[in-house]
Amino acid sequence: MDFFISDALAQSGGQPGAGLTGLIFPIALIVIFYFLLIRPQQKRAKEHKKLVENLSKGDEVLTNGGIVGRISDVGDTYANLTLAEGVDVRMQKSAVAQVLPKGAMKAGLDKADAALKDDSDKGGKSK
Known part of the structure; x- marks a missing residue:
């Protein structure tokens, strides 16, 4: 032993x-x-x-999935997010990553439109 x-x-x-x-x-x-x-x-x-508790109608937000939109309606746990004219998405409020400054959504769309226009002017060829 x-x-x-x-x-x-x-x-x-x-x-x-x-x-x-x-x-x-x-x-x-x-x-x-x-x-x-x-x-x-x-x-x-x-x-x-x-941040999630202070969300309100009209805030422009970025979600965890990378979607940018404007809040059109806020509930207790869910919010409606308007991505474009007539395109609404219902999501959990906890999926919001950050609140963007006012006008950031419009500025981003204008920048993207300008990039698309420049690309089409070059004949659609990218670098």
Whole structure:
């Protein structure tokens, strides 16, 4: 039955205070994880919750899927997003990534139209 218990471990009489030194590393690791990972994530989650609660009709938003549109109706958990004239999408409010400045949607469409016009003027050939 001696092969189940290592003789070296059975005969060593642990040093007093060694347990406290062994706890310093795990505690330091938990503190580092808290300040580098957990705390910033909680801060971002709190900011996103505040953003979602403050959504209102007429806000121009960017969704997590990359869709840009204007909010036409807001409910408790859902919002209607107008992408273009006559194109409405119903989505969860939590899918909003950020609120864009007023007029950003129109400016983006004008820039895209100008790029398409320049491309068609060059004969449709891209670089």
